[in-house]
Amino acid sequence: MAAPTLARLVYRNVxxxxxxxxxxxxxxxxxxxxxxxxxxxxxxxSSGGSGTGYLAFLAPGIMAFQSVMAGTVAGSILWADRxxxxxxxxxxxxxSRVEYLLGIIVTSALFGLGGAVLMLALAVGLLGxxxxxxxxxxxxxxxxxxxxxxxxxxxLLLAALVKSNNAYNSLQILLIFVVNFASTVxxxxxxxxxxxxxxxxxxxxLTYIADAVRHGYAGGFQASDALGFLLLAVETVVLLVLAxxxxxxxxxxxx
Amino acid sequence: xxxxxxxxxxxxxxxxxxxEDPIVADRIVHSYDGRTRALDGVSFSVRRxxxxxxxxxxxxxxxxxxxxxxxxxxxxxxxxxxxxxxPRHDGRRIRERIGVVQQGESFDFSSVQGNLxxxxxxxxxxxxxxxxxxxxxxxxxxLTELRARRSFDLSGGQKRRVQVAxxxxxxxxxxxxxxxxxxxxxLMRRTLLDSIRDEVRRGLTVVFTTHNLEEADYLCDxxxxxxxxxxxxxxxxxxLKRRYSGKKTIDVTADADHAEAFFRxxxxxxxxxxxxxxxxxxxxxxxxxxxAGLDAILDVARTTGTSLEWLTVxxxxxxxxxxxxxxxxxxxxxxxxxx
Numbered sequence: 269m270a271a272p273t274l275a276r277l278v279y280r281n282v283x284x285x286x287x288x289x290x291x292x293x294x295x296x297x298x299x300x301x302x303x304x305x306x307x308x309x310x311x312x313x314s315s316g317g318s319g320t321g322y323l324a325f326l327a328p329g330i331m332a333f334q335s336v337m338a339g340t341v342a343g344s345i346l347w348a349d350r351x352x353x354x355x356x357x358x359x360x361x362x363x364s365r366v367e368y369l370l371g372i373i374v375t376s377a378l379f380g381l382g383g384a385v386l387m388l389a390l391a392v393g394l395l396g397x398x399x400x401x402x403x404x405x406x407x408x409x410x411x412x413x414x415x416x417x418x419x420x421x422x423x424l425l426l427a428a429l430v431k432s433n434n435a436y437n438s439l440q441i442l443l444i445f446v447v448n449f450a451s452t453v454x455x456x457x458x459x460x461x462x463x464x465x466x467x468x469x470x471x472x473x474l475t476y477i478a479d480a481v482r483h484g485y486a487g488g489f490q491a492s493d494a495l496g497f498l499l500l501a502v503e504t505v506v507l508l509v510l511a512x513x514x515x516x517x518x519x520x521x522x523x
Numbered sequence: 524x525x526x527x528x529x530x531x532x533x534x535x536x537x538x539x540x541x542x543e544d545p546i547v548a549d550r551i552v553h554s555y556d557g558r559t560r561a562l563d564g565v566s567f568s569v570r571r572x573x574x575x576x577x578x579x580x581x582x583x584x585x586x587x588x589x590x591x592x593x594x595x596x597x598x599x600x601x602x603x604x605x606x607x608x609x610p611r612h613d614g615r616r617i618r619e620r621i622g623v624v625q626q627g628e629s630f631d632f633s634s635v636q637g638n639l640x641x642x643x644x645x646x647x648x649x650x651x652x653x654x655x656x657x658x659x660x661x662x663x664x665x666l667t668e669l670r671a672r673r674s675f676d677l678s679g680g681q682k683r684r685v686q687v688a689x690x691x692x693x694x695x696x697x698x699x700x701x702x703x704x705x706x707x708x709x710l711m712r713r714t715l716l717d718s719i720r721d722e723v724r725r726g727l728t729v730v731f732t733t734h735n736l737e738e739a740d741y742l743c744d745x746x747x748x749x750x751x752x753x754x755x756x757x758x759x760x761x762x763l764k765r766r767y768s769g770k771k772t773i774d775v776t777a778d779a780d781h782a783e784a785f786f787r788x789x790x791x792x793x794x795x796x797x798x799x800x801x802x803x804x805x806x807x808x809x810x811x812x813x814x815a816g817l818d819a820i821l822d823v824a825r826t827t828g829t830s831l832e833w834l835t836v837x838x839x840x841x842x843x844x845x846x847x848x849x850x851x852x853x854x855x856x857x858x859x860x861x862x
Contacts, residue, residue, distance in 0.1 A: 271647070280641050284631045352675075353629030360593045361645060362619040 273363055277371030281345055282378065290344075294337050295383055299390055302330045305454065306394070327391035328408070328485035329453035331384040332478035335412050336447055338380030339419025340440060342372045343427040346515070347436060350427075369512055373420050380416030381409060384481075401487040408484035411493075414500050415477035419447075421507030428514035452478045473503055544568040545606050545697050545728045546575075546592060552600030553587055553752075561587040562598065563752035569730060574723055576743035576760075577732040578845055584752040585732045586626060589701050592730065593623050606696060622695040624687050624703045626732075635677070635685050636661070636670040639692055646693035653692070660688040663718065665711065679706040687715055691722075698722070700731045704738060716742050736845055748845060771813040775820055776805040776833035785829040792819040805833070 271279070306323035349355040358368055388408075392398045423440065430436040448454075450465065451474035457466065469475050476496030483490050546569035553562040562584050569575040577585045590596045592605055594614040603610055605617045631641050639660060643653035661667045664684045669677065674685055683706045690698070700719070704712045719729055719742060733739055739746050740760055747757040756763065777785040782804040789806070790799050797810040797819075810816035813836045824831050 271644075273647075276645050276647060280631070280645055283637075283641060284633060287632060348632070352632075353625060353627050354631060356595065356627075357623070357625060357629040358645070359595060360618055360621070360623040360625075362615065362647070363645075364615055 273367055274371055274374065277358075277363060277368060278374045278378070281371055281375035285341060285345060285375070285379075290341070294341065294379060295386055298330045298333050298337060298383065298387055301333070302326060302387065302390060302394070323391075324395055325456075325482075326454065327387070327395065328482040329451075329478045331387045331391070331408065331412065331485070332415065332474060332481040333448060333453050334383035334387060335380045335415030335477055336419050336444055336474060337383060338376045338378075338416035339421075339423045340444065341379045342376040342420030343423025343436070343440060345372050345375065346424055346427040347433070351433070365516060366512065369424065369515060372424065373417055373508070376420035377413045377416040380412050384408070384412045388485075399485070399487040403489050404484040404487040406484075407489045407493060408481045411477045411480035411484070411497070411500070414497065414504060415473065418473055418500055418504040418507060421504060421511045424511035425507060425514055428511060428517075447472060447474050451475045452482075473500055476500055543607070544570050546730065547604040548588075548592075548601070549603070550601040551588070551591060551598045551603055553591060553596065553598045560752050562591070562601075564601070565749070565752065565754055566601075567747055567754060567757055569728060570744075571728055572723060572726050573744040574719065574729040574731055574742050576739040576746035577730065577749060578734075578736065578739060578746055579732075579749035583749045585749055586701060587752075588749070589623075589699055589730070589732065593621060593699055594618055620696045622690045622693065622698040624690050624698075624700045626701040626705075628682055629686065630674040630682070633674065634671050635666055635674055638674050638685055639689055642689045643692040648693055656692050660691055664688040664714065680708060680711065683707055684711060684715075691718070696726075696728065698727055698729045700729060702732055702734065704733065704735060712738070770809050770811055771816070772837050773808040773810060773813065773816050773820065774805065774833060774835045774837070775808060775831060777824070778830040778832060779804050781827055781829035784827045785823060788823045788827055789820065792823050 302323070306326045309326075310322035346355070349358065355368075359365060363371075422443070426439055426443070427436060430439060446468075450468040451472045452469065453474060457469045457475065461469065476493075476499060480489075480493040480496050483493055546567075548565055548567050551562050551565040552560060554560050565584070565588060567575075577588065579585050587596070591598045591603060591610070594605075594610045594617055597611055606620055608617050610617055631638050633641060636657065639657045640653065643657065648656065661670055664687065666681075666684060666688060669681060674682060677685065683703070687700075687703050698719075704715060707715060716738060719727075719731075723729060731739070731743060743760055745757065745759045746763070747754045749755070758766070786799070786801050786806060789808075793799065793808065793810065793816060796812065797808055797816055800807045800809075808816055808820070817834075817836065820831070820834065823829070
């Protein structure tokens with residue numbers, strides 16, 4: 269018996285995108301952040317201490333960052349399918365257009381979760397300790413899955429709207445940079461931040477994902493995380509609706 | 524929606540369109556911008572188990588028609604039935620029963636074998652059947668040696684073979700081939716055409732667009748010539764040839780210095796019984812009487828001082844039929860002064 273349509277689309281997306289170059293960028297970049305920034309800033313902060321204080325703070329942030337990287341996979345799939353003719357080919361296949369988009373979104377979540385688990389293993393290996401609990405792990409994975417879908421929707425919207433390859437790549441890099449560094453991935457939201465930057469932190473969905481993952485990494489789930497999840501869910505729905513509308517309007521050329 | 528059952532109360536289907544046919548197009552209209560019509564009242568039907576050829580120049584409307592029939596676009600007017608289903612409401616059910624080889628390249632970032640495998644999986648072909656089909660297709664299309672190569676690294680002809688082979692990984696009732704032989708060498712082109720013939724014998728219905736009229740002649744049961752979004756001629760290849768059987772084709776090439784004057788004088792000299800299609804310093808003359816046509820050409824050459832570099836008389840081909848149905852309008856624009 270054939271697998272369900274969505275499972276077939278997801279299998280195809282994973283198989284086509286799990287090439288070494290994609291995996292190096294997807295996993296290698298966050299791993300390098302974790303190692304270089306983690307040890308570098310820990311040594312700066314502790315000046316001769318154990319050198320793992322900042323690393324312990326950064327590790328869950330990098331796990332949250334995987335949701336952004338997973339989102340780029342979603343945009344890349346749509347972009348590549350359009351560029352290499354597979355979009356039109358798949359749209360004359362036994363799928364609906366919405367199923368095709370769902371396939372990308374689920375693929376994005378799988379990449380996000382897979383990457384986060386690997387970063388977790390790396391962090392535990394580097395730190396040598398763990399305070400994981402069932403609730404904490406569930407919260408972490410939930411936040412990362414939701415975040416992957418959210419950023420997947422954002423990147424799909426971008427891919428549907430931007431027709432130039434160079435413009436798409438440039439915007440994607442800019443977006444990753446801003447989302448990444450205007451969040452609590454690398455540093456906490458402190459009162460010392462300028463008001464404009466603080467507003468960017470608060471408006472940035474990655475802040476809520478990073479906070480929830482950080483709390484989960486510490487073994488707990490806080491009331492603020494529930495509010496964060498709610499906000500993320502609303503933003504995710506809005507972005508998915510916008511991305512779907514933009515994608516359905518975009519021209520699908522057979523030539 | 525089958526033709527003739529429009530709830531909106533549209534006119535009854537045109538005579539000759541049979542609702543049981545796999546494809547029934549009834550006065551199809553499509554406009555991309557709301558002003559110009561890419562399809563302008565196209566009506567035809569394709570019978571079960573036949574190869575139906577769509578011929579026409581670039582931009583004539585062939586690809587738009589294919590897009591409409593494969594549910595990629597919804598026509599802005601008219602009624603379309605594919606396998607008895609309405610593309611507007613049953614797109615997915617239609618797509619489950621059709622195969623499409625696009626005009627442009629389309630590949631997954633994978634090997635040749637990987638592309639066939641992935642496509643089989645996407646179509647839900649069971650594993651054992653998938654492997655059996657994959658191996659058979661790799662052999663049939665001469666891809667066995669290339670199976671481990673990335674599809675993107677292949678030559679144009681090799682890519683085309685993969686693309687066509689891939690479509691046979693799944694079952695279908697109706698196959699759309701949009702210029703499938705572009706870039707293929709003679710042997711592989713014949714292999715492909717014969718493969719299609721084999722599938723047609725097993726009941727497959729095929730819609731085939733091509734610029735190569737010899738292929739249409741070899742493969743198609745019926746052809747339609749599309750021009751400016753309309754079907755200008757539709758018939759069996761044999762009937763089309765019969766229709767013009769009394770005519771001969773004369774190919775003539777004039778020396779460059781006198782070509783313009785020569786062709787300007789040639790039209791009136793030949794009269795209404797002949798059609799002249801001019802391309803640069805050459806022309807194709809379609810005439811009822813070869814001898815009268817040759818006499819007129821030689822007379823005009825003498826009076827205009829033109830040296831004839833090439834002059835032949837031959838039987839009509841499908842290409843001549845195409846040129847006569849599509850060419851004159853085009854050439855009247857570009858070479859009206861030659862008549």
